Amino acid sequence: MTTPSVGLVVNPVAGLGGRVGLKGSDGPDVQRRALALGARPEALHRAELTIRHLHRVELLTVAGPMGADAVAGRPAHVVHRPGSTCTTATTATTTAADTRAAVRALVAAGAGLLLFCGGDGTARDVLDALGPDSPLPVLGIPAGVKMHSAVFAVHPHAAAEVVSAWARGAVHLEAAEVVDRDEAALRAGRVRTRLYGRLTVPVLPARVQQRKTGSGLPAPSTIGGIAAEIAERVGPGGLLVLGPGSTTHAVATALGAPGTSLTGVDLLRLCPDGQAAVLLRDARADQLSGLSTASPFIALSPIGGQGFLLGRGNQQLTPELLRAAGRDRLLVLATEAKLAALAGRPLLLDTGEAELDHALAGHLRVITGRRSAAVYRVSA
Structure with missing residues (x-):
């Protein structure tokens, strides 16, 4: 029986703006400001929490802090090296283009499920790389600031449970919405959310989050x-x-x-x-x-x-x-x-x-x- 292959890509700067109140981490200027304010990268740690609980799958990943650094000694095949300067999580300068290139490389290497670690911006990059209506199952390890899309597990441990169930054929697949907020508008106190498309997600009850929905202001x-x-x-x-x-x-x-x-x-x-x-x-x-x-x-x-x-x-x-x-x-x-x-x-x-x-x-x-x-x- 063939061992299912899981492709892992990590956005090492995802979530940098959270603790320092920047409401997001999109763009190199915001990332530099977050680091100057004392922010510490958390995405690799969040990915490690998932990977250490994964069993009976073959791991395909990306070099350095975009994946391999989170594997924690487990056997994995590095199938892509990012083009940007990316040596450690604290000095990473990866871009959306790096994420898209990594996703395409993992798909070309035969990943049967794509596991990405990041936030709504990373989900958008994955959607851009796969294209609309892609049948490839995708699941997000939550590591961003907002994560309003319905493509994330509720917790890194839950992500491992979902992937393990997928490997056993014990999940069903459904289309889930990728949404994101305009971070610049958000920092100015305005909330603008847009639907960018849908990704195919393996669903395990109570393990995958719902999309954020708006609610009217109470009386x-x-x-x-x-x-x-x-x-x-x-x-x-x-x-x-x-x-x-x-x-x-x-x-x-x-x-x-x-x-x-x-x-x-x-x-x-x-x-x-x-x-x-x-x-x-x-x-x-x-x-x-x-x-x-x-x-x-x-x-x-x-x-x-x-x-x-x-x-x-x-x-x-x-x-x-x-x-x-x-x-x-x-x-x-x-x-x-x-x-x-x-x-x-x-x-x-x-x-x-x-x-x-x-x-x-x-x-x-x-x-x-x-x-x-x-x-x-x-x-x-």
């Missing part, structure tokens, strides 16, 4: 009720870290802090009159690191359609900060309609640390309005 009375609940929980003088999203942005406005970022992470202090003052707007992870001893509350709203609470667009919330806050100070905000749209699927965590994911998992109280809440399952 002012609902937002006002959620804001009142938060003010009561946090209390005068309390610190509130506010995650991205239209719901949290509207809640901040209701608390008297309209200048918060729609797509970033902000730090607020609750005043005695119940209003909030913005202490940090679009905060980086290092700016929030000093809060570990301040017992802040962290308010998050799940991504519509996907259900992600952590690990998608809010990487500024580091494991250290989340552990300091703990489950009791994690405030989950969502309307009943947003929860209903998940159709029973759990809220999801991908903090980068498995132990923390499991510690935060279980059932959490979700604030849905004034004196209104739902208990909802959170999965690691």
Whole structure:
């Protein structure tokens, strides 16, 4: 019996902008700025988490940090060497053209499934290389900042489960949407999302994420009720870290802090009159690191359609900060309609640390309005 072949390509600079609040990593200027702000590449580590759990497949890959460095001593065939200067993950200058060339080389070498590690921009490069309506199965290891496309596993470990099931013939294939946001517009506070096409994805229930879907802004009375609940929980003088999203942005406005970022992470202090003052707007992870001893509350709203609470667009919330806050100070905000749209699927965590994911998992109280809440399952 022939061993199934899996082609691996890694975008080594994927996700660089997350911890430093840049909302993406597209383009060499943004990547240089992220590194100057202290960002550390995470994509190779995310790929390693998947590869170490893969069994009974033949690995085809790309030289250096575009693949081979993530194989961690396992036998693999290097079938392509990138043309750009690419020696280590911290000095990589790979481009979209390098990713496209690598994908074509892996396909030519006989890959039966393409495993790529990156974000929505990398998914677009894969789509460009394969062309529309390609039947080749593709799966993304999530390593970017946003990852709104429906071509990613929910976690690197889940990616290994999906690939292993594909090798056994225990999955079905379906077309999944590749979408991406305009990063320049995003940094200016405007959200522009575009559908670029579809890729064929192996599907294993609860292991592959849904596409992000938009949701209408809740009624002012609902937002006002959620804001009142938060003010009561946090209390005068309390610190509130506010995650991205239209719901949290509207809640901040209701608390008297309209200048918060729609797509970033902000730090607020609750005043005695119940209003909030913005202490940090679009905060980086290092700016929030000093809060570990301040017992802040962290308010998050799940991504519509996907259900992600952590690990998608809010990487500024580091494991250290989340552990300091703990489950009791994690405030989950969502309307009943947003929860209903998940159709029973759990809220999801991908903090980068498995132990923390499991510690935060279980059932959490979700604030849905004034004196209104739902208990909802959170999965690691």
